[in-house]
Amino acid sequence: MTAKLPFEALRTFVYAAKSGSFRSAAESLHITRGAVTQRISILETHLGDKLFSRTPHGIELLPAGDKLLNQISGSVEILEEALSSQVVNRRLRIQTVSSFANLWLIPRIGRFNQIFPDIEVVVQTTISLTNLSKGGVTADVGLRYGTGDYPALSSHKILQPSVCLIIATSLLNGVIVDSPHDLLYQFPLIRGSGDSEWDTWLQMFDVSQSQLAWGALLEDDANVLNAVLAKQGIGSVRDIYLADLISSERITVIAKNEHPEEAFYLVGNHDRLALRDARSFHRWLLEEVKKSPSQV
Template sequence: MAQTSRLPPLNALRAFEAAARLESFSRAADELAVTPGAISQQIRLLEDHVGTPLFTRQGRGLALTDAGRAAANTASDAFDMLERAVSLMRRPAMKRSLTVSVSPSFAGKWLAPRLHRFQDAHPGIEVWISAASERVDLAAGAADLAIRYGPGGDMTLNEERLLTEEVLPVCSPDLLHDGKPLVRPRDLAGHTLLHDASPESDVDGADWASWLKARRVRGIDVSGGVRFNQSALVIDSAVAGRGVALAKRTLVQNDLAAGRLVALFSDGASPVRSAYHVVTAKNRPLSADAQSFIAWLKAEARHHESSVDEL
């Protein structure tokens, strides 16, 4: 059959991609939920369409021809792109919407209290905050950008540091007035310790045991107290006067500035290696709205860090 510029049937291309990737008609049939005979028929149809063999049959074995080998990776990439396109189609159709993926604690304690300033400056952009602990697939279009906490260095994404972090002991001012003394770190022995048990805390050493060890404080039992799997819950419990929290500075700063919490000990702050990063997919160009949001985030981060210096 003469070559043509028309594309062959999609089923034939799908059969070729699966058979080339799996190097087997039988495994391709299992993956696509059809019979091996159907895969063989689709391959013959494709070979007739392009005018050249794509596989050689060697007994029960299967090998790609030069033409098949040249097209195999491109075919896989093409189907990946189609899957991403379908994912984008399934997103809610909203005019000039921007979806930002972020952890619940960062969303509630840092981002949400500031978001009105972006909305005032950009009333035509509808921002959707997707607050979840699970990381979404940015390459598949699940969000336009994300703010993630960690050591950084993910080479599969575009990544830019937004905010550094440190931890420090905090408590309600009522606890200072009405509770046992809290003048020196060893006074913590008389208080309930509130633990941030979010996954990144163990990686950073941002826990009570590490904090006390760095200050050579012994004799305090860190196995008791209350543990929370989200940083914001640790802070809220401290505001309620339930104990002393080892809190992330970025998340606790609003409560410190408002007087709901007080920082303890002159040398209480300990830097951690993790930071907050703005991340985007490498395979998807940034929209003008996403660029505006990132620029706003950076300005807010600079203002935040200058206010930390003033505390």
């Protein structure tokens, strides 16, 4: 054996040997079972000998494994104690668009922190899914709005909000809206970046694009909502952001699509989503959705 044995592989070996299970070792170390297997394989390659045998009840140490455990167990424990003072809380990096982060996730994330105080949550806002397919180099999980089809990634539906056409109530001057048809010709239509919803609305109300006035092209729902509140026109926004504005009568919903094709999905590398912290976050999201009343 000419190369030094990697500490993480030795540490994984000790956890597996003491628990008698690769699965238990993976859970204790917050890694995947496949990562445990890979690290053990690295050790066996270094040593030129098998360390474990598989049994119907788990794994058992072979003579080479028993010898290694006796040699390193105490040293690994001492080194772990020395490193523990430098280890920060477990970190879960969540990547999503700014509108969902600012208007839905962040107002609720404090409840997650109360339930899981050992998990440090880092919320990153971005338009694209960056590096999630590479094992979470930039982020561990993503929350994205779409159809759920993300190549090389796993996805789980979280919530499917209705989509609403909205206008600042003060622009209506007390007029009761029977149909959005005429209003769509009267006011500029504010679009979100990558937003194909307007095609659906125009078909729904048989409106000709050639006679419409288009407003600004904005990045996401939060910006569209701000433009609507600034009386710049009519916007298309998910209903999960609207409850307070409707109850205060600052905006009026003039149409609602209760069955859009898109939804919000928890997205990530399959192994990352299987880890304990990601699973905890997934379960918490589903519970939060159950708590949220119908928005409109």
